[in-house]
Amino acid sequence: MAKQKVIAKVARQEQIAAGIFDMWIETALAQDAKPGQFISVYPKDKSTLLPRPISICEVNEDKTMLRIVYRVAGKGTAEFSAYTAGDDIAILGTLGNGFPLDAAKGKRVFLMGGGIGIPPMLELAKQLKKQYDVESRIVVGYRDNQTFLADDLAKYGSVYIASEDGSVGSKGNVMNAIEENNLSADIIMACGPMPMLRAIKQYAEANNMTAYISLEERMACGVGACLGCVVKTKEVDHHSHVHNARICTDGPVYDAKEVEI
Amino acid sequence: MNTTVNIAGVTFKNPVMTASGTFGSGMEYSEFVDLNRLGGVVTKGVANVPWPGNPTPRVAETYGGMLNAIGLQNPGIDVFMERDLAFLKDYDTNVIVNVCGKSVEDYLEVVERLADANNVAMLEINVSCPNVKEGAIAFGQKADALFDITSRIKKVAKQPVIMKLSPNVTDITEMAKAAEAAGADCVSLINTITGMKIDINRKTFALANKTGGLSGPAIKPVAVRMVYQVAQAVNIPIIGMGGIATAEDAIEFILAGASAISVGAMNFVNPYATIEIVEGIETYMKAQGVDDINDLIGAVK
Ligand SMILES: Cc1cc2nc3c(=O)[nH]c(=O)nc-3n(C[C@H](O)[C@H](O)[C@H](O)COP(=O)(O)OP(=O)(O)OC[C@H]3O[C@@H](n4cnc5c(N)ncnc54)[C@H](O)[C@@H]3O)c2cc1C
Ligand SMILES: Cc1cc2nc3c(=O)[nH]c(=O)nc-3n(C[C@H](O)[C@H](O)[C@H](O)COP(=O)(O)O)c2cc1C
Ligand code: FES
Numbered sequence: 058m059a060k061q062k063v064i065a066k067v068a069r070q071e072q073i074a075a076g077i078f079d080m081w082i083e084t085a086l087a088q089d090a091k092p093g094q095f096i097s098v099y100p101k102d103k104s105t106l107l108p109r110p111i112s113i114c115e116v117n118e119d120k121t122m123l124r125i126v127y128r129v130a131g132k133g134t135a136e137f138s139a140y141t142a143g144d145d146i147a148i149l150g151t152l153g154n155g156f157p158l159d160a161a162k163g164k165r166v167f168l169m170g171g172g173i174g175i176p177p178m179l180e181l182a183k184q185l186k187k188q189y190d191v192e193s194r195i196v197v198g199y200r201d202n203q204t205f206l207a208d209d210l211a212k213y214g215s216v217y218i219a220s221e222d223g224s225v226g227s228k229g230n231v232m233n234a235i236e237e238n239n240l241s242a243d244i245i246m247a248c249g250p251m252p253m254l255r256a257i258k259q260y261a262e263a264n265n266m267t268a269y270i271s272l273e274e275r276m277a278c279g280v281g282a283c284l285g286c287v288v289k290t291k292e293v294d295h296h297s298h299v300h301n302a303r304i305c306t307d308g309p310v311y312d313a314k315e316v317e318i
Numbered sequence: 319m320n321t322t323v324n325i326a327g328v329t330f331k332n333p334v335m336t337a338s339g340t341f342g343s344g345m346e347y348s349e350f351v352d353l354n355r356l357g358g359v360v361t362k363g364v365a366n367v368p369w370p371g372n373p374t375p376r377v378a379e380t381y382g383g384m385l386n387a388i389g390l391q392n393p394g395i396d397v398f399m400e401r402d403l404a405f406l407k408d409y410d411t412n413v414i415v416n417v418c419g420k421s422v423e424d425y426l427e428v429v430e431r432l433a434d435a436n437n438v439a440m441l442e443i444n445v446s447c448p449n450v451k452e453g454a455i456a457f458g459q460k461a462d463a464l465f466d467i468t469s470r471i472k473k474v475a476k477q478p479v480i481m482k483l484s485p486n487v488t489d490i491t492e493m494a495k496a497a498e499a500a501g502a503d504c505v506s507l508i509n510t511i512t513g514m515k516i517d518i519n520r521k522t523f524a525l526a527n528k529t530g531g532l533s534g535p536a537i538k539p540v541a542v543r544m545v546y547q548v549a550q551a552v553n554i555p556i557i558g559m560g561g562i563a564t565a566e567d568a569i570e571f572i573l574a575g576a577s578a579i580s581v582g583a584m585n586f587v588n589p590y591a592t593i594e595i596v597e598g599i600e601t602y603m604k605a606q607g608v609d610d611i612n613d614l615i616g617a618v619k
Contacts, residue, residue, distance in 0.1 A: 104382050
């Protein structure tokens with residue numbers, strides 16, 4: 058399906074942790090949404106014009122609904138958090154490349170999510186299990202004991218938790234959880250804050266593993282036209298012909314070896 | 319009903335185009351809009367060689383608008399001609415190539431390379447980008463420098479030349495007059511207005527470049543005012559832009575003196591904006607009993 062901007066309907070929304078909202082959206086865009094892709098949500102308030110990129114957390118069985126899980130971070134997400142069932146929601150999608158599922162075939166897989174990078178791990182874990190019968194080792198890092206999505210994730214693999222304040226699981230971040238539980242894998246797929254992704258890139262290099270990481274950057278168009286959302290690349294990018302790739306279109310998922318973060 | 323306008327001998331099926339840098343080369347937005355329905359597609363600024371642009375963050379939202387400091391990242395004229403111009407060959411719309419450079423020689427090189435391109439209707443010379451340290455903007459902020467670069471480009475250009483004016487000047491009519499005196503076929507305005515945003519939580523600039531160019535609905539009244547002033551000062555046609563979101567906005571610019579208009583940042587907000595404006599202008603003309611769009615150009619004196 059071509060990219061589209063559509064007015065969709067909120068099917069339901071609930072708060073699942075302090076400042077974290079869980080919304081199901083009825084939309085035909087769910088039809089071919091892939092793990093690691095995202096949508097952009099437009100605020101209705103005309104003073105906040107730009108669409109907000111949010112990862113696809115889950116797609117329902119019938120592929121008629123998308124789930125997003127997001128943190129209220131500012132004006133736009135505050136507006137979205139007040140939407141209730143039946144409300145209109147303007148979205149652009151589906152955007153980005155998504156995780157290369159076939160790279161995980163027959164491998165021992167780490168799925169690593171930190172904070173608001175956890176949501177995309179859910180559809181990924183689900184599809185890896187469904188399509189390739191891969192039981193992922195899912196390592197997730199939270200701020201505290203509000204371990205949103207951990208129960209959903211447990212359906213598709215073994216979940217290991219880290220929390221910054223040490224209230225659940227390993228104290229620290231996802232790397233601490235790997236160490237404490239003596240975990241290993243062949244390949245990594247991850248999403249989370251930049252310091253976590255940098256640590257994963259290093260860890261993967263040190264252990265000679267491939268890591269696919271999902272990056273974030275400020276976006277305007279979301280479709281590859283404005284060149285706002287670039288990441289530095291090791292090689293000259295095929296589109297830009299400089300060492301910059303567009304996260305919204307060529308990403309957000311990259312082989313960690315290919316990007317300089 | 320006639321929606322056709324003529325600018326420097328080039329016929330546009332309607333006065334709606336895309337603003338440089340907000341529409342790529344049309345490829346990305348061709349998933350949303352039929353490019354054949356646009357009066358013109360104005361491409362992202364292209365230089366003689368690839369430019370890497372600025373570090374990120376490159377964009378920041380502001381009240382009713384946005385700041386950008388892309389820094390004119392572009393793949394260089396070779397790739398642009400092979401890929402982007404080739405892509406646009408299949409469409410029935412006027413292609414306007416936006417040209418950038420750091421020295422007069424850079425601009426001339428690109429203009430010369432484009433001389434033989436048969437699907438380039440016009441050239442738009444960006445002498446007004448606020449986000450590039452060297453050169454560029456200086457040409458657009460001093461009347462004598464603008465006169466000089468315009469006349470040198472006119473000597474080698476095979477297509478009609480649009481000089482794109484900066485709003486970051488004391489008197490934009492002086493710049494428009496200099497461009498006209500040097501032989502420019504058209505002026506386009508406005509480029510972005512230099513601005514700044516500070517992130518009070520991180521206590522730093524929102525953009526890595528510190529400053530950026532403001533665009534979007536927030537700048538529209540400034541743009542309309544400048545189009546009006548320039549229309550009173552010169553006789554060459556004007557392409558107006560700055561915050562256009564709807565057909566009503568577009569008509570404001572046309573009434574102020576623009577022969578055509580460009581849609582910029584609002585493509586990001588509504589990828590269908592250009593087509594909606596094409597249709598909305600027709601609806602307005604019908605409702606107002608206007609048979610020829612040319613009767614609206616500069617009608618408000
Ligand atoms: C590919 C991608 C996927 C994302 N997925 C999720 C997700 O699943 N859940 C979630 O909670 N968050 C996610 N984010 C971050 C989310 O986009 C921001 O939290 C959100 O845009 C904040 O908007 P706001 O209006 O509430 O904040 P404001 O601060 O008011 O936003 C101002 C501007 O900055 C932009 N912005 C602010 N923070 C970010 C950020 N971290 N990344 C990119 N742009 C930002 C906004 O889009 C807006 O244009 C994702 C970001 C990207 C790039
Ligand atoms: C992301 C972005 C990139 C731009 N790049 C260019 C460019 O390469 N060359 C140019 O002449 N103007 C560039 N502009 C300026 C626009 O063409 C236009 O003049 C300006 O944004 C005002 O119109 P708007 O308010 O409709 O966006 C850019 C603007 C934006 C927002
Ligand atoms: S957000 Fe415009 S290119 Fe990515």
